[in-house]
Amino acid sequence: MTTTEFDHHSGAYARDWREINSTLRGKCPVAHTEAHGGFWVLSKYADIAEVARDDETFSSYQELPDGSRTGATIPAGPLRQVPIEMDPPEFFDYRKLLNGRFSPASVKRWEPYLRDVTTFCIDNFVESGQADLVSALASPVPAILTLELLGLPTTGWRTVSDVTHALVHTLPGSPEHDAAMAGIMGILGQVNETIAARRAEPKDDLISELVHAEVNGEKMTDARLIEIITLVIFGGVDTTGSLIGSALEWLHHNPAERDRLRADPALIPTATEEFLRYFSPVPGLARTTTKECTVGGQALAAGERVFLSWSSANYDEEVFDRPDDVVLDRHPNRHQSFGLGIHRCLGSNVARLEFRVVLEEVLRRLPDYVVDTAHAQPYPTIAVVNGWISLPVTFTPGARLGSNFAL
Template sequence: MSAEQRCPVVHFDHHSQAHAEDTVGGYRAVRRTHPVAWTEAHGGFWVLSDYDSVFEAARDDDVFSSQRLDQYGGPGLSVVIPKTPMHEHIPIELDPPRFRSYRKIVNPIASPAAVEKVADRIEKWTTWFIDEIIESGRADLAQVIGVPSIVTIDWLGLPVEDWHRYSRAHHATLAEETTSAAYQQAVQVDLPWCTEQMREVIAARAEQPRDDVISYLLQQEVDGRPITQAEVFSIVELLIAGGVGTTASLVSQTLVWLHEHPDVRRELIDDPALLPRALEEFLRYFSPTQALARTVLEETEFHGCSLEVGDRALLAWSSANRDEKAFENPDEIDIHRWPNRHLAFGVGIHRCAGSHLGKRMALSMLGQVLERMPDYVVDLDALERYPRQGVNKGWQRIPATFTPGERRLPPGAVPAGVTAASHV
C-alpha cells in the first residue's frame, strides 16, 4: 500500500527538534485529531497516541509483534524507531511462546522481594553520590542521578568503576543527535567496548560464579537445556538499557518540577510517606520511556485504519498518559491521584520487568535529596535537556545550589577507583 492510501496522514517525528521542544503539545495535536495516524518519518510508521489504541496494541501480540523481523527493513531494534545499533535484546524482542521461556528467568531477580534484598545497596550508592556534592552547596544534580547506572552495574556483577562508560554509551545512543560527536563516540567506541567487557565477565562467571545477577542467569535453563552465554549477554544488555536511562530520566524531571512547585515539595518533605503514590503520578506525567514500537504481523482494521503486514507502529505511552479520556486533568500533577492506571511501564506481557527496581531507586534518590538538600534551587536558565526526547526524555544538566550538609559514609565505603559524575 502506498503512503497516500494510508490515512489519516500526519506530520509527526518524535525525534525532531520541534517535538523535543514540546513533546506534550506534539502528541496532543495528533491525539486530538487522529489518535491513530500514519507519518512518513523514518521510513513511515503508524503513531498510536490515545490510551485505548496504545493499550489494545500492547496487549495484542498476535498482530503487534515485538520481534526483529529481517524481512521488513533489515535487522534492527524492533521496539525503537528508528533502529539503534544495539544487539538483539531478550526478552523484549521476543513474541510468545519463546518470550515466556526467558521472562520467567528474569522475573525472580526483579520481584519486590528481590529488590528488597538490594535496598541497602541502593541506599548506600545514593548516600555516596550525595556525599560527593553535599559539602559544596553547589552541584549539577544530574550527578546524583548516576545512582541507577551504578546500582544496575553493581547488581549485574560488572566492574562498578566502569559504570559511567555504560551509562554514557546507552544514554548517547538513545538521546544524542545521531550526527553528534557524543553519538559517534558511543556507537564506534563505547558500545563495542562495553560489549567486549560484558562478554569477558560472562565467560569469567561461567567459570567461577559469584553472588550476582550474571552468575544467576548463567545457571538457568531454557526449555530444558542450559542457557547460552550469548543469551545471557542479550538479557544483560537489555537490563542495562532498561535500567540506566529510564530511572534517571524520571528523577531528573521530577527534581526540576519540584523546584518549580515548592508547595508540593514541602508536602513531600513533611510527609515522606506520600512519596510512593506521588511517584506513580510522576511516572504518568513524565513518562520517561516516551514511546516504543511494534511490527504489524496481520492485515487488520484498527481504530478505523487499515494496517498492513510489515507496517511499523509507535506506541506512545507518554501520550496515552495524557489522554483526557483516561485521566481527569491529565496535564496537572496530583500527587494524591488514585487509582492511577498509567502506562509508563507499558502494559501486557512486556510490561516492565524492572518496575520495582526502578521505583525503589527513584524513591531512594528523591527521598534523600528532599531530606538532605531540602532547599535546593535549580538554575533554570542553565538547564540542559536531552538533545533528542523521542525515546527517553529528561535533563542532562541540572545546576543547583543548596545549604551545604555533612557526608554520611565513612572513608573507603566504596571501592577505590569509583568516581562520581553526571549520568551522561
C-alpha cells in the same frame, strides 16, 4: 489515510511533545507519518492498551525479507535486545529467567545498598553547596545499582552511563550514535570477561544466574547472553535517572509541593506514579503488525510499523482528570509509563525503589536546593528516553554522613 509529520526524534518533539501529542489525540489518534521509513502513531490510551495486549497481531521483533529487522524502537537499534525484542512462545522462556531477581521481594533487599550508594553520592558534594544533580546523583545511583545487580564492576558506572545516555537520546545512524556505539565495545569487553569469569566461578549475581541457566535444556550462547545483559543495562541506567532529573527540576519550580513531600514522605509512592505519568520517561515504543488488522477504526496491512505513544496515553482526557496538572496524590493512576501486556517493564520495582530512596535523601539533605535554570539542559532530542543532560543546583552546605559504599 490521515497523515502527520510526527517524528519522535525531532527537536520539535523534544520541546513540544505534550502539545504535539494532544493535537494528534484530538485530530487523528491513528495517524501515519513518513518519518523513518513510515509508521503509524497511536495516541489514544485505549488503542495503545489494545495493541500492547495483543502480542500475536503486534510483534516486537520481525526479520524482513530484505535482511533488515524491526524491533521495539523506530528505527530499529543496532543491537537486538532480549526479551523486549522477542515474541511468544520463545519470549516466555527468557522473561521467566529474569522475573525472580526483579520481583518485589527481591528488589526490597536492595534498599540498604541503594541508601548507601545515594549517601555516598551526596557526601561527595554536600559540603560544597553546589552540584550537578544529573551527573552527581541521578546518573550514578541507577547505573551503580544496575552494574552491581548484574555482577559488573561498579567502578565503570560513568562509562556505562555516558554511553547509555548517548545511545538512548540520539538517532541510530547519526554521528553521535556511531560514537556511542564505539563506547559500547568497551562495555561489551567487560561483559564478556565477566561471563567467562562467572562460568568458571559463579557468584550471587544476575550474570552468574544467566550463564548457568538453561533454555529448553541448553545453555545460552554468549551472543544471546549479551542481548539480555545489554537490555538490562539500557533499561536500567538512563530511564530512572531521567525520572529523577525531571522530578527534581519540577520540584524546584513547585516549592509548596516539595514542602508537602518533605512533611509527608508517605506520599512519595503515589507521587512517584504521578511523576512517571507526567514525565513519561520512555515516551513510546514500537510493534510490527503480523497480519491485516484494524486499530481505532483504521485498517492496517501486515508488516506495518506502529508507534505506541505511552506519553500521549498518559494525558488522555478520557482516562485522566486534569491530565496537564501534577496531582501528587492522584488515585487511581493507571499510567502506561512502564508499558503493559507481556513486555511490561521488568524493572518497575527497581525504578520505584531507586526513585523513592533518592528523593527521600534529597529532601532530607538538600531541602533548599535551587536549580540554576539558565544552565539546566534537557536533551535536545528524545529518541528513546526523555531526560536531562545537566541540572546544576546550589543549596545550603551540609555535613558528610559516611557510607558503607565506596567506589
